[in-house]
Amino acid sequence: MKKPLGVLAEFSSSATLMYAAENLRDNGYKKFDCHSPFPIHGMDAAMGMKRSHLGFIIAFFAILGGLIGFGLQSWSHSIAYPIIISGKPYFAWQSYIIITFELFVLFAAFAAVFGMFKLNRLPMFHHPVFYSDRFSPKVTNDGFYVSIEANDPKFEPDSTADFLKSIGGSNVEILEEDA
Amino acid sequence: MSNTIKNSHISDPPLIIGNQTFKSITDSISRITEIKPPKEWYIFFGLAVSVLLILLGSIGYLFWEGVGIWGLNNPVGWGWAIVNFVFWVGIGHAGTLISAILFLFRQKWRTSINRFAESMTLFAVICALLFPAIHVGRVWLIYYFFPVPNQMGMWPNFRSPLLWDFFAVGTYFTVSLLFWYTGLIPDLATLRDRAKGLRKKVLGFFAIGWRGGNRQWQHYELAYLVLAGLSAPLVLSVHSVVSSDFATGIIPGWHSTIFPPYFVAGAIFSGFAMVMTLAIVARKVYNLEHFITVKHLSLMAKVMLLTGSMVGYSYAMEFFIAWYSGNGFESFAFINRALGNYAWAYWIMVSCNVIVPQFFWSKRLRNNVAFLFVASILVNVGMWFERFVIVVTSLARDYLPSSWDYFSPTIWDIMTFIGSFGLFFTLFLLFIRFLPMIAMAEVKTVLPEADPHHQDNGGKS
Missing domain, CATH: 3.30.70 (Alpha-Beta Plaits)
Structure with missing residues (x-):
């Protein structure tokens, strides 16, 4: 049969x-x-x-990445290890923007690729x-x-x-x- | 009258020449990875691996002995390692520009060269990451860069551009790798379906079961578009951040707001030169003149003309601002670049980067492959010297004359730099040997038959 x-x-x-x-x-x-x-x-x-609603998945992880980036920097300089370097304030948020952006992009890129795998049910051999x-x-x-x-x-x-x-x-x- | 204009089809000449079909594209590009490579490949590969061994030897000695083996001295604490780092990162930028920015602008001519250029990006960034890693001195403590909890309770200084750089280049490498792999999946599936035995299993593993359904293509295309959209600002940010390593310093000749756009233009300029050098050799050795046509090379020359002119403008503007600022140290730094100890390096840089691209105004020279090859190599030389001039001349003549010194490289500086080309070319030749160097699925989309409305316009079926 x-x-x-x-x-x-x-x-x-x-x-x-x-x-x-x-x-x-x-x-x-x-x-x-x-x-x-x-x-x-x-x-x-x-x-x-x-x-495709992949865009929403990417947006979620991108914002999460940005928050993690900004949070990590603020936390380590203000709480975990406050130390004055070259006279900058502990919470020098202006100088955190670059790494916040980089982690935003990094998380978004991972979400784009692995979100695409998930929606396409890949790998499926x-x-x-x-x-x-x-x-x-x-x-x-x-x-x-x-x-x-x-x-x-x-x-x-x-x-x-x-x-x-x-x-x-x-x-x-x-x-x-x-x- | 108006009717005839409406009905006439004014179309661009085809991007892919030689009456290609979907099948002929698959066959001619896949075959390269399936048969024994031409003997030129073995010669190049042997050479590249030998040079790679020079790199490994130099690094081994460096780890054993320390950075004292290089020609660094008291004012010039950043020598060739940083010059090489900026040089290699810059080369990577053309790949992302071609794959992301030209994609967003729907420049279809990119399809023949994008895989090629993206691979170049990855390998160039690997070479670039090598240099900051080995120049830290105690390389076994490199984990200090990572924000990992450690036994000393210390965290890295996120307010420093050097750490921004670490994150920027690290993210750039990772995103480039994801982008490159995503683009490869349909082509790996093509190779998988042509292969047998173990080769089929390995390719099948990396093709992750791709079956070309439109329900897959839908998500795939969106993911690719988003990756392109993310890479475009990323690539502009990476070299801007690299330039911040210098621009936030107070050394005369570094402390300048023109640096980010100037570095980005220079990076694209040098990257296109490298893509051109590699493409001219590869199309010759593998008979890919139908895919990478003279038109592609000519368009790349136009991009080089634009970015080269921007670089030339920046050189002039730096001089103008040095004079206009009225700052004695700044004026001295620039007069010293052009007329001082390092004038030879400065004028090599100007000849290669400002004068050479101006020849690309001529259409005849833009279509002359031999000229383009020579010009692309000269531009690469010039761009290496640009970074040398920025890094070394500024440091060697800082504020206090008593601390001035002259930097000369040692044999180990030279061998490490030459060796990094061995690493780059070894990786590149392995890529050409085992992976499709032209994005087959994308090239197929630019054939007229790919358009479902092709036949409506009176095309042959």
Whole structure:
């Protein structure tokens, strides 16, 4: 007994992939993805995706980093180790700005990269699309693919495969695993 | 009439030449990492590793014997180590400028050279970080820089520009590394999908399971945009902070508010020169003339013309302010730079940094690869001398004539500096050997076929 995990179809160009994405969106598919060797401008709208909220994650950590930077400097010069150096006051906040900025940027950069990993659920070393022999050598080279996951409410192996063929997909494969 | 204008497509000439397709881009760039390198690579690598050994030997002796092996003397306590530090940090700046600032300005020509330039940034910053680390004398106490709780209950002095510098360059390195790695992920996935066996496993580990779905690209592109947005002010801040090491001092010739913008312009200038030197060699050895075209080199020459002119303006303005301030020490410091003991260094600097880039006004010379190669090397020489002139001439002639002295490098100064090129080129050659030196996923986006509306405009399918 094989259990279907999804269906995969190949498209010939970025234009046909975009057309397929618009059709899937308009036919109520939700759990599908469009794979391409490079990001395609306008694809987010074609797939009916909302804006990424990575920005909020980055903003949170950036501000946290800035506060930690400023707090660390204020605390060490005013409380932990108050000592006068070259006549500057203990709380010389003007001279703390640079390191505050640096830690703001540092935390924001880590949040951008690891937040992106988190939202993309990376690292993830296996995924049903890799079961296809054609998919992975082509998608990072010159191939354009649509994958629809089996837990999409509209998914039904044969009719979904036929639908993908009708909107221009070729080499349609049903991805399965042994149940 | 108006109708014909509306319908005519006035387009720029393509950035990537030679009828490339997505597949030909993948093949020609991935292949470099998959086959045995050309024999030039072995020659360069052998040379680079030999020079790296000189560096390791010099550092070993330095740790054993102390900074007394260098030519430092009483007024000149900052010699070549700081000159080399500023030199290498400056070189790094072009990489970030190309990868971040040109990205934000949507300058698509950057895609062919950005990976290259970002890698150069990383390796240059590694070389830069080496010098302050080894010049502290007791290198095993370097952890004093870090704000870590310690047995003495002491904390570093955050009010000092030297500590700002530590944080600025450390952050710069870390952010550059993250940016570089993020850009590499799709290309590592490309290499992974072409590889077999252990190579596939290793590449697969670093490609973290990338599968090119638009739901991934969406977050990826935003992360990349934000990293570019963060790097742009960061790169401007790093060299400004480096310049604060000098500008907050009271030595005549250092104590100047022009330093931050002047250092940043100089850094970009020297960095572009280094990218150009490396790109001209790499495109020749690996036959990448279709990707790194003469147009790319010519555009880099224009950036060098702009930043070189800004540097020249700063030299002139420093002289003007020294005179206009009416400060005798300041005026003396500048007259001494141009006419004193170190006049030879000053005029090497002016010839290489002010006069050489002015040749880039000529379109014929901007398109002449041999000329660009020579000019880029001269600019690198000139920019090293700029830092030498700033650091050494100011210290050697400070306020009190009784403390004046002349700085001469020892063999160990020279060997450490030359050795740092060995470190840089060893890392760079390893990068060229094992990683895609051109950002494939990004170059594909500038092909006309990448645009989903390409066919609407009457393009061939």
